[in-house]
Amino acid sequence: TGVRERRRMGSGETASTMGAEAARAALERAGNPSIDAILLATASPDTLFPSTACLVQRRLDLGGVPAFDLAAACSGFIYALVLAEAMNGTGRIGTALVIGSEAMTRLVDYGDRSTCVLFGDGAGAVVLGAAAEGGMRAARWGADGSQSDLIYFGPPADDLDADPGIRMAGKGTFRLAVERLTETAQGLCADAGWAVEDVDHVIPHQANLRIVEATAKRLGVGMDRVFFNGDRFGNTSSASIPLALADADRTGRLRRGDRIVSVAFGSGATWGGVALEWSLEPPPR
Incomplete structure (x- = not known):
């Protein structure tokens, strides 16, 4: 993970x-x-x-x-x-x-x-x-309710009398997440008029390291251009991308004019992403 x-x-x-x-x-x-x-x-x-x-x-x-x-x-x-x-x-x-x-x-x-x-x-x-200057250059979002059983909150499917909790079909989630994250990132670059090679930072939802690494590999992006802090925070669901943006900004990794692609996948199934040009200089250290 x-x-x-x-x-x-x-x-x-x-x-x-x-x-x-x-x-x-x-x-x-x-x-x-x-x-x-x-x-x-x-x-x-x-x-x-x-x-x-x-x-x-x-x-x-x-x-x-x-x-x-x-x-x-x-x-x-x-x-x-x-x-x-x-x-x-x-x-x-x-x-x-x-x-x-x-x-x-x-x-x-x-x-x-x-x-x-x-x-x-x-x-x-x-x-x-x-x-x-800067700002959002492209955005994509989507959902497929037929995949709602992949990740849900409730009792296990084989024990409906048990207490509710987060449930996840690991293999199916991995496969669909990597597919949608990759497709969304590629589509955002096309919409923004960028080549994937033009992107300075990929800041994805911090689902887990396997999903992030597999998506980067499919995109042809080295992990040196992928921001991952899920090792310190885990999967914080909808908080993970703004946490990662704040972390990258605080540590001086982001510069005015940097091209950023952020993509996410979640229960629903839902997915989406934005292509951004960063508009701030790094904060004082």
Whole structure:
């Protein structure tokens, strides 16, 4: 799996508390702009309602702007980015706060060793708005409900009276994930007018190292151009890409003008990706 360690929520922590902390960091990095909407991707909300986005909104004192959750499992952050960029393009909103926050360890079945060792808790966020240069160059998303049995939350199929937990068909998930991640990345490059060789960084959903390495191999991209921090955080579902972006930015790996492809695959089955040109200089060290 490539997972050496991961993070687990402490007492009193939830998807909304982690999401609020990630949002504060993203807002500070962006210069604390005015926010017109809050989009939060999660598969592990604090409660069924109100939305975790509204609970984050309360913590940030950003009342008055629309705030809502998206449920697309590990693809959720990409879905939220695509939606926020589309709303920005129509003029419906100016600047959006896009968050991925997950409390996955409370969903795992610790008796199922095929899944319980993979997942961790965490949150990441970005601020999306108009920029003088850079930004999203292409976006793709999709879903296939006929594959909904690959990854789901519930009892095992052979013991419906058992407690619910995350269930995954490992071989089928691996095969379809690598196919969709590869196809999506190739399509994004074509849509953006890039060759795969032009991409500076591939920042994928941190599912596990096998999936990431197999996707990179199919793309013909060396792992030196792939950002992987799943060894330290595990699979944090919709939080994994914003966590990886923040990690790469904090460590100075990203430079203004860098070409980035981010792709994700998750339960549903869902998938998606974006091609980005990074618009920030590295933060002071």
